[in-house]
Amino acid sequence: MVELSPSFELEYQPIDNDHRRLIGIVNQIVKALDDGRVEECAVLVPDFVNFAKKHFLREEAFLKKVGYPQLQKHYHHHRELNAKMDTMVRLAQTARDSEVARESLGKELVFFLMDDVINADLDFKSYLADKGLIEPR
Amino acid sequence: MMKGLHVHGVSHAFDGHPVLDNASLTIPAGELVCLLGPSGSGKSTLLRIAAGLERLQRGRITIDEQVVAEPGTHVPPEDRGIGLMFQDYALFPHLTIVDNVTFGLSRQPRHRARKRAMEMLEQVGMEGHAGKHPHMLSGGQQQRVALARALAPEPRLVLLDEPFSGLDTSMRAKIREDTLSVLKQSGIATLMVTHDPEEAMFMADRIKVLSHDGRILQAGRPADIYYQPVDEYVAMLFGHMNLIHGVVSEGAVDSPMGRIAVDGIDEGRAVKVLIRPEGFVLTNGVDGGVGTPVEVISTHLLGHSSIVRLRVREGKNMGAEFQVRVPGSFDAAEKGRLSARIDAHHAFVYPEG
Numbered sequence: 001m002v003e004l005s006p007s008f009e010l011e012y013q014p015i016d017n018d019h020r021r022l023i024g025i026v027n028q029i030v031k032a033l034d035d036g037r038v039e040e041c042a043v044l045v046p047d048f049v050n051f052a053k054k055h056f057l058r059e060e061a062f063l064k065k066v067g068y069p070q071l072q073k074h075y076h077h078h079r080e081l082n083a084k085m086d087t088m089v090r091l092a093q094t095a096r097d098s099e100v101a102r103e104s105l106g107k108e109l110v111f112f113l114m115d116d117v118i119n120a121d122l123d124f125k126s127y128l129a130d131k132g133l134i135e136p137r
Numbered sequence: 138m139m140k141g142l143h144v145h146g147v148s149h150a151f152d153g154h155p156v157l158d159n160a161s162l163t164i165p166a167g168e169l170v171c172l173l174g175p176s177g178s179g180k181s182t183l184l185r186i187a188a189g190l191e192r193l194q195r196g197r198i199t200i201d202e203q204v205v206a207e208p209g210t211h212v213p214p215e216d217r218g219i220g221l222m223f224q225d226y227a228l229f230p231h232l233t234i235v236d237n238v239t240f241g242l243s244r245q246p247r248h249r250a251r252k253r254a255m256e257m258l259e260q261v262g263m264e265g266h267a268g269k270h271p272h273m274l275s276g277g278q279q280q281r282v283a284l285a286r287a288l289a290p291e292p293r294l295v296l297l298d299e300p301f302s303g304l305d306t307s308m309r310a311k312i313r314e315d316t317l318s319v320l321k322q323s324g325i326a327t328l329m330v331t332h333d334p335e336e337a338m339f340m341a342d343r344i345k346v347l348s349h350d351g352r353i354l355q356a357g358r359p360a361d362i363y364y365q366p367v368d369e370y371v372a373m374l375f376g377h378m379n380l381i382h383g384v385v386s387e388g389a390v391d392s393p394m395g396r397i398a399v400d401g402i403d404e405g406r407a408v409k410v411l412i413r414p415e416g417f418v419l420t421n422g423v424d425g426g427v428g429t430p431v432e433v434i435s436t437h438l439l440g441h442s443s444i445v446r447l448r449v450r451e452g453k454n455m456g457a458e459f460q461v462r463v464p465g466s467f468d469a470a471e472k473g474r475l476s477a478r479i480d481a482h483h484a485f486v487y488p489e490g
Binding site: 002003005006007008080083084087104107108110111114115116119120122123 | 139162
């Protein structure tokens with residue numbers, strides 16, 4: 001199971017809470033795959049994608065509000081991630097009939113969330129700290 | 138706690154010359170990530186920083202949630218819980234094979250260390266060579282011993298730097314298959330550095346492609362890197378590409394073999410189309426060939442596949458040449474009149490400039 005461990009925390013609660021929610025959904029998907037309840041992925045993966053897209057929009061609005069200078073780069077990154085999520089949906093659709101798709105789906109969701117989403121968001125942690133919005137440990 | 142490796146925002150320079158630019162990656166326990174890039178892209182530097190062999194200048198590295206490197210913090214390599222494996226095996230020539238594997242277990246009682254070393258040698262199929270010296274073994278056998286030595290202390294992270302590039306082609310495939318199997322059984326996070334895209338495709342759960350200037354250009358599954366390269370550089374990593382220049386018109390670009398759909402690039406924009414040699418479908422006249430008539434200039438049998446050089450026979454693009462890869466051998470005389478078309482899965486369109 002994945003957790004939002006300290007090295008991945010932004011220490012800005014609204015975004016950390018979104019990340020926790022996404023982690024929660026990924027853990028449900030991985031558990032469903034492990035338990036052989038593959039059909040649940042057809043619902044859970046779209047849930048994940050929908051929440052991730054809303055999270056990206058919330059985050060972009062916040063970064064615009066606080067004047068983050070790398071907003072365009074982060075915005076572009078989010079658009080690339082939207083395209084990657086199409087792959088997840090396709091994997092979920094084929095997971096019932098393919099062991100390779102099931103394994104790939106679980107792995108890719110964890111990488112996508114921890115590496116592409118949360119690790120990338122740490123890029124603006126120091127900016128938020130400089131702005132006095134968080135107090136990093 | 139997230140077990141594994143977490144690298145964030147690592148930048149590094151040698152004598153003021155930047156070699157890594159804000160590199161980040163995450164490797165959960167049990168997964169293998171490959172850093173793929175040419176010489177000088179900073180991939181080995183990132184591995185050495187993770188190992189503690191190079192002092193980190195900027196960023197942060199955690200292993201199993203322990204911060205091992207950040208400005209002001211440098212946990213020495215021997216205290217990071219890592220296993221290292223290099224291209225040159227780095228076995229001690231004066232020690233026997235079992236003593237080489239036992240060497241990294243000096244904190245354990247001798248009998249326990251020896252038992253563990255023998256277990257690891259057994260796991261890599263080298264228990265029968267325990268009493269030999271390294272010079273008595275082949276390169277592949279030495280690499281198996283190096284893997285046993287890297288894993289014997291039960292590291293939290295395994296770091297592999299071009300581990301198979303010193304091996305013969307005939308042996309490489311077998312050794313990397315065995316290595317992958319042993320690493321997956323161990324459940325340890327693994328970071329591997331390679332310049333060989335095929336090796337990265339075979340080994341990795343996820344590939345990170347580094348540019349010449351040490352930026353991560355793309356991260357994804359091997360299939361994503363191969364079928365959805367983000368730019369020309371990533372596409373070209375896998376070898377020769379056929380190149381067509383054109384202009385976007387009504388959502389597509391003209392090629393000598395028909396129109397190729399373009400997504401997300403403005404109308405009227407000059408583009409280049411890259412097509413992999415395997416991205417062509419050839420049909421002969423007998424099959425009622427669909428596509429553009431072509432003639433064969435030359436064929437080159439490579440073993441599992443052949444390279445066929447084609448030229449467009451008719452129309453306004455007459456004379457345009459393409460390099461095509463087909464499975465097995467290819468007898469042009471037997472095929473007769475040929476037509477070719479492009480498989481869109483292997484064609485990539487990027488803006489010029």
